Amino acid sequence: xxxxxxxxxxxxxxxxxxxxxxxxxxxxxxxxxxxxxxxxxxxxxxxxxxxxxxxxxxxxxxxxxxxxxxxxxxxxxxxxxxxxxxxxxxxxxxxxxxxxxxxxxxxxxxxxxxxxxxxxxxxxxxxxxxxxxxxxxxxxxxxxxxxxxxxxxxxxxx
Amino acid sequence: xxxxxxxxxxxxxxxxxxxxxxxxxxxxxxxxxxxxxxxxxxxxxxxxxxxxxxxxxxxxxxxxxxxxxxxxxxxxxxxxxxxxxxxxxxxxxxxxxxxxxxxxxxxxxxxxxxxxxxxxxxxxxxxxxxxxxxxxxxxxxxxxxxxxxxxxxxxxxxxxxxxxxxxxxxxxxxxxxxxxxxxxxxxxxxxxxxxxxxxxxxxxxxxxxxxxxxxxxxxxxxxxxxxxxxxxxxxxxxxxxxxxxxxxxxxxxxxxxxxxxxxxxxxxxxxxxxxxxxxxxxxxxxxxxxxxxxxxxxxxxxxxxxxxxxxxxxxxxxxxxxxxxxxxxxxxxxxxxxxxxxxxxxxxxxxxxxxxxxxxxxxxxxxxxxxxxxxxxxxxxxxxxxxxxxxxxxxxxxxxxxxxxxxxxxxxxxxxxxxxxxxxxxxxxxxxxxxxxxxxxxxxxxxxxxxxxxxxxxxxxxxxxxxxxxxxxxxxxxxxxxxxxxxxxxxxxxxxxxxxxxxxxxxxxxxxxxxxxxxxxxxxxxxxxxxxxxxxxxxxxxxxxxxxxxxxxxxxxxxxxxxxxxxxxxxxxxxxxxxxxxxxxxxxxxxxxxxxxxxxxxxxxxxxxxxxxxxxxxxxxxxxxxxxxxxxxxxxxxxxxxxxxxxxxxxxxxxxxxxxxxxxxxxxxxxxxxxxxxxxxxxxxxxxxxxxxxxxxxxxxxxxxxxxxxxxxxxxxxxxxxxxxxxxxxxxxxxxxxxxxxxxxxxxxxxxxxxxxx
Numbered sequence: 001x002x003x004x005x006x007x008x009x010x011x012x013x014x015x016x017x018x019x020x021x022x023x024x025x026x027x028x029x030x031x032x033x034x035x036x037x038x039x040x041x042x043x044x045x046x047x048x049x050x051x052x053x054x055x056x057x058x059x060x061x062x063x064x065x066x067x068x069x070x071x072x073x074x075x076x077x078x079x080x081x082x083x084x085x086x087x088x089x090x091x092x093x094x095x096x097x098x099x100x101x102x103x104x105x106x107x108x109x110x111x112x113x114x115x116x117x118x119x120x121x122x123x124x125x126x127x128x129x130x131x132x133x134x135x136x137x138x139x140x141x142x143x144x145x146x147x148x149x150x151x152x153x154x155x156x157x158x
Numbered sequence: 159x160x161x162x163x164x165x166x167x168x169x170x171x172x173x174x175x176x177x178x179x180x181x182x183x184x185x186x187x188x189x190x191x192x193x194x195x196x197x198x199x200x201x202x203x204x205x206x207x208x209x210x211x212x213x214x215x216x217x218x219x220x221x222x223x224x225x226x227x228x229x230x231x232x233x234x235x236x237x238x239x240x241x242x243x244x245x246x247x248x249x250x251x252x253x254x255x256x257x258x259x260x261x262x263x264x265x266x267x268x269x270x271x272x273x274x275x276x277x278x279x280x281x282x283x284x285x286x287x288x289x290x291x292x293x294x295x296x297x298x299x300x301x302x303x304x305x306x307x308x309x310x311x312x313x314x315x316x317x318x319x320x321x322x323x324x325x326x327x328x329x330x331x332x333x334x335x336x337x338x339x340x341x342x343x344x345x346x347x348x349x350x351x352x353x354x355x356x357x358x359x360x361x362x363x364x365x366x367x368x369x370x371x372x373x374x375x376x377x378x379x380x381x382x383x384x385x386x387x388x389x390x391x392x393x394x395x396x397x398x399x400x401x402x403x404x405x406x407x408x409x410x411x412x413x414x415x416x417x418x419x420x421x422x423x424x425x426x427x428x429x430x431x432x433x434x435x436x437x438x439x440x441x442x443x444x445x446x447x448x449x450x451x452x453x454x455x456x457x458x459x460x461x462x463x464x465x466x467x468x469x470x471x472x473x474x475x476x477x478x479x480x481x482x483x484x485x486x487x488x489x490x491x492x493x494x495x496x497x498x499x500x501x502x503x504x505x506x507x508x509x510x511x512x513x514x515x516x517x518x519x520x521x522x523x524x525x526x527x528x529x530x531x532x533x534x535x536x537x538x539x540x541x542x543x544x545x546x547x548x549x550x551x552x553x554x555x556x557x558x559x560x561x562x563x564x565x566x567x568x569x570x571x572x573x574x575x576x577x578x579x580x581x582x583x584x585x586x587x588x589x590x591x592x593x594x595x596x597x598x599x600x601x602x603x604x605x606x607x608x609x610x611x612x613x614x615x616x617x618x619x620x621x622x623x624x625x626x627x628x629x630x631x632x633x634x635x636x637x638x639x640x641x642x643x644x645x646x647x648x649x650x651x652x653x654x655x656x657x658x659x660x661x662x663x664x665x666x667x668x669x670x671x672x673x674x675x676x677x678x679x680x681x682x683x684x685x686x687x688x689x690x691x692x693x694x695x696x697x698x699x700x701x702x703x704x705x706x707x708x709x710x711x712x713x714x715x716x717x718x719x720x721x722x723x724x725x726x727x728x729x730x731x732x733x734x735x736x737x738x739x740x741x742x743x744x745x746x747x748x749x750x751x752x753x754x755x756x757x758x759x760x761x762x763x764x765x766x767x768x769x770x771x772x773x774x775x776x777x778x779x780x781x782x783x784x785x786x787x788x789x790x791x792x793x794x795x796x797x798x799x800x801x802x803x804x805x806x807x808x809x810x811x812x813x814x815x816x817x818x819x820x821x822x823x824x825x826x827x828x829x830x831x832x833x834x835x836x837x838x839x840x841x842x843x844x845x846x847x848x849x850x851x852x853x854x855x856x857x858x859x860x861x862x863x864x865x866x867x868x869x870x871x872x873x874x875x876x877x878x879x880x881x882x883x884x885x886x887x888x889x890x891x892x893x894x895x896x897x898x899x900x901x902x903x904x905x906x907x908x909x910x911x912x913x914x915x916x
Contacts, residue, residue, distance in 0.1 A: 080374065140821045
């Protein structure tokens with residue numbers, strides 16, 4: 001059975017966006033290809049690595065396994081919504097200050113997951129930071145800097 | 159048709175348009191048309207450097223950033239030599255039409271080899287600009303100073319002229335002395351570079367130029383390249399050696415919208431669709447029946463090691479052979495002979511972002527945007543595959559995810575080229591996770607034998623080291639997957655299953671024993687071609703396993719002599735006197751307690767221990783000390799702290815070096831504790847991150863780093879030095895903690911537990 005494309009309204013980074021897609025399409029491809037929001041990355045498509053993480057009404061979700069049809073009325077935040085290279089948000093600034101990446105392909109997921117952690121637990125300890133990020137994979141081995149960056153963001157907040 | 163026109167129609171603009179980062183450098187229009195058909199050669203300064211009237215300096219280089227931050231360091235080198243502020247430097251990298259071939263980006267050689275090349279181009283440019291300024295100002299060059307691109311006489315002299323006024327948007331038309339090619343290219347050796355003591359930018363921790371855009375989603379990776387009219391492709395491959403697709407049932411995907419083509423060429427099967435999701439669904443759902451493969455994978459790792467052990471070599475790579483190694487006992491010597499065998503498994507690069515490329519193939523010309531580590535090699539591969547002349551193919555590097563050697567053979571570029579040719583439109587191919595895990599060329603397994611003759615004072619009288627390995631079969635000159643699948647014959651040594659030799663370091667070459675032999679017998683590989691166990695260089699290729707074996711073995715001897723492992727190493731003669739300095743620095747930082755290993759057994763459930771190992775890779779010397787805990791009930795090893803001391807010559811950017819060391823250490827721990835490609839005769843079994851586990855946040859140790867700066871040695875390699883001693887340091891720490899010696903990586907809980915005394 002061929003699934004018909006539908007007009008779907010999305011709320012992304014505070015703006016209302018409209019796309020015409022098959023509602024079973026994973027959110028990842030809609031954000032990237034229809035809305036040109038490149039920050040969520042394809043890493044595995046299996047919810048194993050976290051490179052595609054976005055924030056959905058306050059929760060960190062893996063956009064590679066989230067169907068776009070399921071998120072119609074939810075607030076979607078991508079990394080682009082946290083700031084720009086010229087005007088970075090607090091976590092992005094902390095990552096710059098700690099030089100917390102090598103290739104940076106996984107970083108989107110690290111920052112988005114950390115954002116959700118700090119929004120609910122602004123005084124997160126190192127152990128809590130590591131536990132929250134444990135499902136996000138990094139192959140270059142930037143983990144120590146990532147933890148330092150999130151810790152720095154905690155310090156700025158408190 | 160002029161190529162220039164083609165390039166515009168292919169969606170790119172003009173020289174100076176950079177895909178690198180978000181910079182999208184404004185097109186730098188130099189005087190006169192830039193005629194790509196007669197691009198200047200390596201001796202022309204214009205091939206390397208352009209000064210804009212907007213006060214920028216654009217550097218053109220075929221060396222690329224693989225996510226290590228090396229472009230920041232290269233920018234520092236150019237800014238330093240040219241006497242301009244760091245922020246003025248723009249890097250235009252990796253374009254076969256506009257950059258000179260400086261060899262592929264690999265082997266920790268970018269700063270080591272291309273640093274001096276760019277430094278000399280900048281020195282030649284500075285000299286020329288000062289010469290021109292001297293004519294304009296009427297002052298002798300020796301009386302002129304340069305500060306941030308402004309040339310003036312020191313003191314009260316008010317006359318000044320800037321680089322941008324002198325030559326902004328104009329070409330130098332200056333020919334330098336140039337000899338050699340690739341990484342051995344020597345540029346302007348007659349121009350004296352700046353004195354080291356005057357360095358102000360090199361040696362400082364300038365923040366990386368790429369990171370702010372990587373932290374905001376603005377950075378453009380290969381995966382983010384989109385062309386007008388671009389379609390999405392996927393290639394379908396099995397999890398076993400490629401055989402013939404005897405049945406391709408196109409009705410199995412007829413309900414998927416937007417299918418443009420199902421491409422079948424010999425054993426190549428691909429799909430092209432208008433949307434990425436349709437391409438993915440089509441690749442997942444297309445029913446393909448593969449014939450029984452001619453070559454089967456080994457039944458298990460034992461079978462693979464037996465093959466390595468028992469197969470006749472085709473070439474013995476001799477690294478050291480001196481003193482005519484004698485194994486007979488001479489009556490005057492009271493000597494003992496030790497011997498041990500170590501095993502290193504097939505491992506993955508495991509790029510976190512799978513291979514990706516966009517190809518736009520026209521009737522006579524082609525352009526591919528890709529993350530190849532060797533754009534010129536990829537150009538040849540794509541040209542061969544399409545039957546085009548190399549000059550009609552352009553490869554543009556766009557950074558992908560970290561790749562650690564995997565992108566020396568660029569498979570996705572070929573996949574995209576095949577599909578684009580078939581549909582006549584730009585096609586983007588991104589491998590799925592399963593594709594990458596199964597089809598990336600692996601780091602070879604190694605089977606290592608060591609023996610040594612040691613006298614009663616602990617002197618090593620003879621050393622014999624043999625590393626049996628499979629050379630790269632997806633190496634330079636070998637045809638890759640798509641080319642072979644569409645029917646091109648294998649070429650180069652790969653045709654014989656021979657492949658190419660590996661790096662040489664490790665295996666005890668650190669030490670100067672009087673009788674010493676280190677050889678690497680290259681074993682022909684039946685899995686040479688079109689199989690999931692094809693091989694290529696994996697970060698510090700060969701050297702990691704050789705150092706695992708040799709540095710564990712040194713520890714075994716030290717333990718037999720009941721000597722402290724650091725003290726024992728300090729008693730051995732080394733080939734590079736810097737080695738002992740690095741070892742002492744690591745021991746001091748880690749507060750190493752002098753005592754023999756192992757510790758006496760304790761009744762506790764958790765055993766703690768420490769281990770040390772050293773390495774020297776092309777002059778970069780590393781000593782690592784690992785402190786670990788072993789859970790005696792489960793066999794699980796936890797690394798608590800790693801201390802690294804590293805001497806890599808002149809340090810361009812200390813924080814950049816530390817970032818590389820941390821990454822090397824963590825990847826080293828991952829490879830030591832977790833990583834092993836698994837297979838059986840039916841195919842590869844490690845096909846995703848659940849079946850191939852890597853290091854996670856829960857596994858993090860503390861990492862302490864001591865950097866030893868040796869400016870007089872120039873830039874040495876940083877990218878893959880510190881991974882080398884990590885496995886041996888951890889295995890030695892396990893011996894210290896629990897008195898057990900594991901000679902096979904990974905050091906899994908099962909292996910530890912089954913070796914522990916009950």
